[in-house]
Amino acid sequence: MMIVLSGAIGAGKSSLATILSEHLGTEAFYEQVDNNPVLPLFYKDPKKYAFLLQIYFLNKRFESIKKAMVQDNNVLDRSIYEDSLFFHMNADMGRATPQEVKVYDELLANMMQELPYAAAKKAPDLLVHLDISYDTMLHRIEKRGRSYEQPEQDPSLPEYYQQLLARYDGWYDDYDYSPKMKIDGDKYDFVENPEDRQKVLDLIDEQLRARGTLK
Numbered sequence: 001m002m003i004v005l006s007g008a009i010g011a012g013k014s015s016l017a018t019i020l021s022e023h024l025g026t027e028a029f030y031e032q033v034d035n036n037p038v039l040p041l042f043y044k045d046p047k048k049y050a051f052l053l054q055i056y057f058l059n060k061r062f063e064s065i066k067k068a069m070v071q072d073n074n075v076l077d078r079s080i081y082e083d084s085l086f087f088h089m090n091a092d093m094g095r096a097t098p099q100e101v102k103v104y105d106e107l108l109a110n111m112m113q114e115l116p117y118a119a120a121k122k123a124p125d126l127l128v129h130l131d132i133s134y135d136t137m138l139h140r141i142e143k144r145g146r147s148y149e150q151p152e153q154d155p156s157l158p159e160y161y162q163q164l165l166a167r168y169d170g171w172y173d174d175y176d177y178s179p180k181m182k183i184d185g186d187k188y189d190f191v192e193n194p195e196d197r198q199k200v201l202d203l204i205d206e207q208l209r210a211r212g213t214l215k
């Protein structure tokens with residue numbers, strides 16, 4: 001069983017990946033963040049580092065998907081399908097050149113052809129999208145405390161976060177690589193509240209059972 005999680009920054013993907021993998025007895029595969037040397041550089045100088053960061057993420061994501069595919073059961077914290085959303089938004093903000101966009105889009109398309117998803121042999125069994133409001137996003141980013149993501153470090157970040165959330169709405173509506181479901185990340189505190197956690201796990205189990213993925 002392969003489950004992929006999606007959602008904006010601070011939506012709760014890593015937290016839910018841990019909870020869900022423990023619940024299902026599967027392995028969680030996390031995005032490369034704390035040991036990512038390019039991420040702090042990107043936040044300091046997005047125009048200079050947007051393309052490099054994107055290549056870094058794409059390479060790490062591909063590596064992680066290859067490792068995940070070796071296991072039969074896994075949960076992936078963020079899907080490869082969201083990478084392009086981030087990069088195109090940054091490009092639209094003038095942080096990447098049309099040539100960089102072309103190279104990236106072609107590289108992504110090439111790499112996607114190598115994934116078993118492409119042959120529809122092993123599309124994810126379910127995409128679980130964590131939907132959050134802007135206020136929740138800011139609160140969670142603050143709670144987690146990565147310094148380079150804090151709006152006090154850079155007054156342009158609130159606008160960046162708002163744009164990102166707005167793009168996610170359309171992205172989720174258009175996503176059609178696998179079955180999908182949305183969880184209200186404002187409503188359920190699956191990190192601190194055991195009842196909410198159980199409700200979220202029940203919602204996911206229900207979707208997996210309905211599709212015969214979970215007996």
Ligand SMILES: Nc1ncnc2c1ncn2[C@@H]1O[C@H](COP(=O)(O)OP(=O)(O)O)[C@@H](O)[C@H]1O
Nearest residue numbers: 009010011012013014015140144188189190191
């Ligand atoms: N549903 C939730 N309710 C309360 N706190 C949450 C929830 N989801 C995540 N958090 C908290 O928000 C912060 C960001 O969560 P994280 O799982 O790292 O998000 P993501 O991986 O999507 O960026 C963490 O401090 C986490 O404990």
Ligand SMILES: Nc1nc2c(ncn2[C@H]2C[C@H](O)[C@@H](COP(=O)(O)O)O2)c(=O)[nH]1
Nearest residue numbers: 008009010031033053057083086087149
């Ligand atoms: N420019 C991009 N930034 C990205 C991408 N994927 C993740 N990120 C950033 C956003 C956060 O600051 C951090 C980790 O994201 P979480 O949602 O896991 O907190 O990395 C990307 O493709 N491009």
